[in-house]
Amino acid sequence: MTDRLIYLPLGGAGEIGMNAYVYGYGPAGKERLILVDMGVTFPDMDTTPGVDLIMPDLSWLAARADRLEAIFITHAHEDHVGALGHLWPMLKAPVHCRRFTAAIARLKLEERNLPTDILHVHAARPETVEAGPFRVQFVPVSHSIPESSALVIDTPAGRIVHTGDFKLDGTPVVGEAFDPQQWYDIAHERPVMAMMCDSTNIFTPHPGRSEAVLDAPLRQLIADAPGMVVATTFASNIARLKTLAEAAEASGRSVCLLGRAMKKMITAAVETGVLTDFPHAVPPEQAVEIGRENLMLIVTGSQGERRAASAQLSRGKYLGLELKEGDTFLFSSRTIPGNERGVIRIMNALSEMGVDVVDDRGGLYHVSGHANRPDLEAVHDLMRPAMLIPMHGEHRHLREHAKVAMSKGIASEVIVNGSMVDLTGTAPRIVEYVETGRTYLDGAVLIGAMDGVVRDRLRMALNGHVIATVIIDEDDLPLGDAWIEVMGLPETGRSGRSLIEVLEDEMADFLERVDRKTVGSDEKLDESIRRILRQSALDEIGRKPEVTVIISRLMAE
């Protein structure tokens, strides 16, 4: 049997978020495997109410954990490392990453009381990690977090370049610039068989802009602001935090950081040497003593998260600090689609306080961390891979990216989660479809997306819940009246009578005329009651609720 090289995305290919990509090399079905990234994505009320985190379903890989040589993490964003603490126990392979990423990964492991000696810290290429048939190098790329890396993955079948998330930034303020020469060298020391490439910004038509272009406008804004300035951005964007803090300092303002993530990221950046000259930050209890025109807060919650510092400040006093008329609140960020309502809620609450809210002003105060279409094309041209597999994108992003590659004569195909691709040829060839999906962290429990738990929650939210209780005595006869409780339903409907009374009357009628066969069977009784209550509610309030029927049978003692 000949060896083959396979690629199998388990997350990230068909969505932006929860990245998890498997590579394998060896005889079919016996490939030695590596996993690149273990990310999460975030729940929403529309589809996942009550869920805490969404992760890829890695059960395919868990069932083959004995073949898993290693896990590589490209960078410390939640959609690349966030699932580590939750899913590592089902894989138990060594984890490789660079220093800053390891600092964040370590916290994830510690939170779950997992061993941290499974973490292996590596320097950038030329350092090489051997993992079974794979030889892997970390290639520094610019992104919106320090020490992001592409991976050069060498296999006996050929060289793969896995870009991770990246942009072409020659002046990224913190961390390493994108270095075209190094990429050129990679492609020329060994031809690139396949490039797995970030697709997030494929629809953005103009070239990306450097982090450094924000410096002047931010300094201007902060210097001109009359009162206190509050700026929010992703805590992991260390370069942005630095630009903001230095702009504050330049305008004579003390800096105060709010939000746990903010402090965690700054600490990790300082400890790992990524950040060397961040202005001194004052704690909130000291900040309250400083005149507002001499103060700038840098806070979490740019996506409108309800518990983060931005939302807290929009609701009033937080840690002794309070915004008021004449203050300025800057969103140095872009709202991720789906988060608009939360962000707008904060903006309006701040507006009610008389605070001037400033958004990114079409890019004046924010740049993206991803390569735009012309940047991606430049990288295609630089690397000339035999195959280009778009990754990290919704279906529409992957499809567009594949089209762009094919228009240049590069073999490409849309490969979504669960499609196993054999790369050992001239074009990507799907050889198997693997069952994939999503795992939810729900409170303290991991549940499957298809377990029905969340479906039931959505149904209760959309339809309300009726609970009917019936007691059946030792002789299989209804004992007393049935009881109805409702939750999430109007008190009265068309008739003007109490909904509970209307439903209890229906039940009383039913129990009077019910036959012994029905009453003798829990299943039949449940079904009949459910049907009657749903219909009766529909007549009364125009809605068929969820119904739970509780049948208590008294036993002869």
Add this chain to the structure above:
Amino acid sequence: MTDRLIYLPLGGAGEIGMNAYVYGYGPAGKERLILVDMGVTFPDMDTTPGVDLIMPDLSWLAARADRLEAIFITHAHEDHVGALGHLWPMLKAPVHCRRFTAAIARLKLEERNLPTDILHVHAARPETVEAGPFRVQFVPVSHSIPESSALVIDTPAGRIVHTGDFKLDGTPVVGEAFDPQQWYDIAHERPVMAMMCDSTNIFTPHPGRSEAVLDAPLRQLIADAPGMVVATTFASNIARLKTLAEAAEASGRSVCLLGRAMKKMITAAVETGVLTDFPHAVPPEQAVEIGRENLMLIVTGSQGERRAASAQLSRGKYLGLELKEGDTFLFSSRTIPGNERGVIRIMNALSEMGVDVVDDRGGLYHVSGHANRPDLEAVHDLMRPAMLIPMHGEHRHLREHAKVAMSKGIASEVIVNGSMVDLTGTAPRIVEYVETGRTYLDGAVLIGAMDGVVRDRLRMALNGHVIATVIIDEDDLPLGDAWIEVMGLPETGRSGRSLIEVLEDEMADFLERVDRKTVGSDEKLDESIRRILRQSALDEIGRKPEVTVIISRLMAE
């Protein structure tokens, strides 16, 4: 007592949607009233799961319906006329509007079996409607629906201009252009005391563009498309439908309209003479026989609505029509903030079919129906009102608009829903705060936003629902074991045992040791059981669920 002129927004001032503005003239507390617009806004899962429509709470006005002279509707968009059928019965005043608006308003009344002879159709200014102390004229404005109108409201205290929704379009394709001369005349025949002004687009810095600029790009796109073309936009945007249909015709395509709203709007536009030369549309059963390169569908659902034609087509065959590889789907629309997830879901589903999805391309295929900041400033300058009251906007829009007006020396203030303003002076003066809020259409029932119904649904969705049943016998002793049912919760938790079993065991323990005082009181028993189950669930699954306790007491017969 001197007469005063008051303004009281009950909806629309503090949100985009559900417009409802009251004006009054007369002695304080005895003013004769008119209402301008009766709009709705739309529910979302985050805040209003299961709700069908959101409307302003008009109970203040309903309690004073004897003082209400008339209702005026500025135009036929849902956020201006959508609540008519639901809330008119509590007001029962004559409704005044122009012809096209009346055609849509009539449908709203008919749907609810309400009299339609309360509708009064008027021509544009100089025709004047007398309503108590008010003399009202409809002034044609350009907007994204035919026959939109501003209102000139003359009172003994002065002239008010209520802009309604508008843009400055000299070539609106269908309907009347914005006519600066007419506005100039209005301001010069009698000075404008107060202008209540649309604020939706106050943050858009460039001048608005005409509907007519879309013609060439749309023709090009549709002519160049290889397969079938599907275009979605708001059904009420008759001008857009016309541009799209004519572009289709010009490229040799038959037009087929899908979606009830689409047909309703076209019918109303043709019947009222607003639309005279719309290309012949073929029904779906005929469309399926036409070659796809000769077909264009114009469909509802541009905001991602799950039941509209766009969503249906993204899920597969709909009315015999099916999209496939090489077809083009155009969103000739902008996604309203909050609707992104639904729209993106459709885009990705279409991408999976191989359909090329085209969005508005930054304005190439869509223009807004609202005046942008420079346009609003132009109208301020044209009308020079003594006061400018920003309306139709979230708080941040109203605040920005007031700032713009004040920077020109016009008296202005942010007036939100429930603030009653006395206009009989040199500046707006808040004289009273009226209780306002939202009314939900929930199935067949109107409920208040604060009734707790929706709060309970949200709690069940976020926390799951546990139902405990206990039977207490004639001697106040627990009879048998307690029963637990759960909905929306994981089956097993930390212990690996069934959650239901764990909770039932807890209940059994509790019932063994419960004292007679607790068991004798429904309230005490309920509280104890609730506390125990919530704590026990927290330990087991890391979440405190909603708990319903059902206590059945057997009575001695």
